[in-house]
Amino acid sequence: MAPVDVETEKSITLPPPHFVLVPLMGQGHTTPMADLACLIVGRGARVSLVTTPVNAARLRGLAAMARSALLPLEIVELPFPPADDGLPRGSNDNSDNVLQLFLSLYRLAGPLEAYVRSLPWRPSCIISDSCNPWTVGVARSVGIPRLTFTGPSCFYSLCDFNVAKHGLLHNGGVVPGMPVQVELSKDTWAAAFLTCMPAWGKFVEEVREGIRMADGAVVNTFLGLEEQFVACYEAALGKPVWALGPFFLNSRDEEARAVDQSAVIAWLDMMDQSTVVYVCFGSLAQMLPKQLYEVGYGLEDSGKPFLWVVKESEIVLPEAQEWLQALEARTAGQGLIVRGWAPQLAILSHRAVGGFMTHCGWNSLLESVAHGVPVITWPHFGDQFLNEWLAVHVLGVGVPVMPFGNDKAMVRGHIARAVSELMGGGAVAEERRIKCKEYKERAHGAIAKGGSSHENLTLLLHSFMWSGSKE
Numbered sequence: 001m002a003p004v005d006v007e008t009e010k011s012i013t014l015p016p017p018h019f020v021l022v023p024l025m026g027q028g029h030t031t032p033m034a035d036l037a038c039l040i041v042g043r044g045a046r047v048s049l050v051t052t053p054v055n056a057a058r059l060r061g062l063a064a065m066a067r068s069a070l071l072p073l074e075i076v077e078l079p080f081p082p083a084d085d086g087l088p089r090g091s092n093d094n095s096d097n098v099l100q101l102f103l104s105l106y107r108l109a110g111p112l113e114a115y116v117r118s119l120p121w122r123p124s125c126i127i128s129d130s131c132n133p134w135t136v137g138v139a140r141s142v143g144i145p146r147l148t149f150t151g152p153s154c155f156y157s158l159c160d161f162n163v164a165k166h167g168l169l170h171n172g173g174v175v176p177g178m179p180v181q182v183e184l185s186k187d188t189w190a191a192a193f194l195t196c197m198p199a200w201g202k203f204v205e206e207v208r209e210g211i212r213m214a215d216g217a218v219v220n221t222f223l224g225l226e227e228q229f230v231a232c233y234e235a236a237l238g239k240p241v242w243a244l245g246p247f248f249l250n251s252r253d254e255e256a257r258a259v260d261q262s263a264v265i266a267w268l269d270m271m272d273q274s275t276v277v278y279v280c281f282g283s284l285a286q287m288l289p290k291q292l293y294e295v296g297y298g299l300e301d302s303g304k305p306f307l308w309v310v311k312e313s314e315i316v317l318p319e320a321q322e323w324l325q326a327l328e329a330r331t332a333g334q335g336l337i338v339r340g341w342a343p344q345l346a347i348l349s350h351r352a353v354g355g356f357m358t359h360c361g362w363n364s365l366l367e368s369v370a371h372g373v374p375v376i377t378w379p380h381f382g383d384q385f386l387n388e389w390l391a392v393h394v395l396g397v398g399v400p401v402m403p404f405g406n407d408k409a410m411v412r413g414h415i416a417r418a419v420s421e422l423m424g425g426g427a428v429a430e431e432r433r434i435k436c437k438e439y440k441e442r443a444h445g446a447i448a449k450g451g452s453s454h455e456n457l458t459l460l461l462h463s464f465m466w467s468g469s470k471e
Ligand SMILES: *[C@@H]1O[C@H](CO)[C@@H](O)[C@H](O)[C@H]1NC(C)=O
Pocket: 240, 241, 242, 243, 452, 455, 456, 459, 460
């Protein structure tokens, strides 16, 4: 079947396909799904992006943009029922806050089903974040297909699938069924596949089952980056896997270029090409003052220019604030410290940035690679450990801050060494930069008309062309 562009097919009388997108709500997880929504409506299909009242505020900009551009994108605010219904709940352990959030979203099943039933037509498909396994029941009950959006790399999703399939969730060692060598220590394994947190067991199993039962998977990656893992994952699932990324290159990259008025960008403008290391550990990871100091001293010791984003919550103690001010005074001219939020895409696309020290959340890693910026990897949680493996051992674009399998505490020496290694001269560092530039080219090629991500979206839209029906 030749790929058919939906834009041209619209002239025939079929209504455009309609997708109901169900993101993981909270903590900025909604962002890739909002980008996906833009991508789909940009191709003429219609999208309902589901949200809760608390999260709706974050999507106001997107809603306004869609209205002014007359795009068929609707933000649907579902009422959030109170927690009195005997649905699954984790322990009260503080480390389980994230789990609590995930489980609280199960309460949206009823409101989502009511919304879908209230529509005058049947939507073509639900695309649900894999961390919302409760959508399995909704899709079945209303009788429409469901695709799963897996947030991490396809590499991670494949590892997780294989490890679960072989009943090796508690092991350590070599990950089975992979086309490349992947080997983790027992502790890293438990952290990567979440068995280190027994309270998560039932939820994680439901997520895996929700992926296995879906009608296909949508991944935020591109074939030029992860082709062999996409192919293996498709074979493992026995379902189509659509690689449509990087989602943000279509929408927010434009926006990133528009924020060039900020002080951060003005500072970067003064720096030489590819000399600055950007340091940011994502929205969830929280550093203790002790760790914060090691990072700061390590950056100072490296002697390289740095742009470091520190969360407000990490410097609530007066001594931490004083320490940071002293560091700022000592490193004036070498470094810039940003408290709170920084425009990451604008930073990564700035010519002065030559490296990114990251926690290896998939969005951050993909953003870095798609902008041709090699990474220093410091994973904290879950899929980040395997994203690190992908960056360092498979793609060849990363330097681990800690030697693999070394669980000694992080100290300034590790940071300084990793920064020098990444930002320094020499053939190995140069090779990393060249590879990363190549991935950048491929990322832009993938989303351009005729590129693999563009084509995959055409095929995805095409396969749901006839499935929505007016009733
Ligand atoms: C995505 O595109 C590739 C190459 O263009 C193609 O081989 C593959 O079948 C497509 N995937 C799906 C799920 O349509």
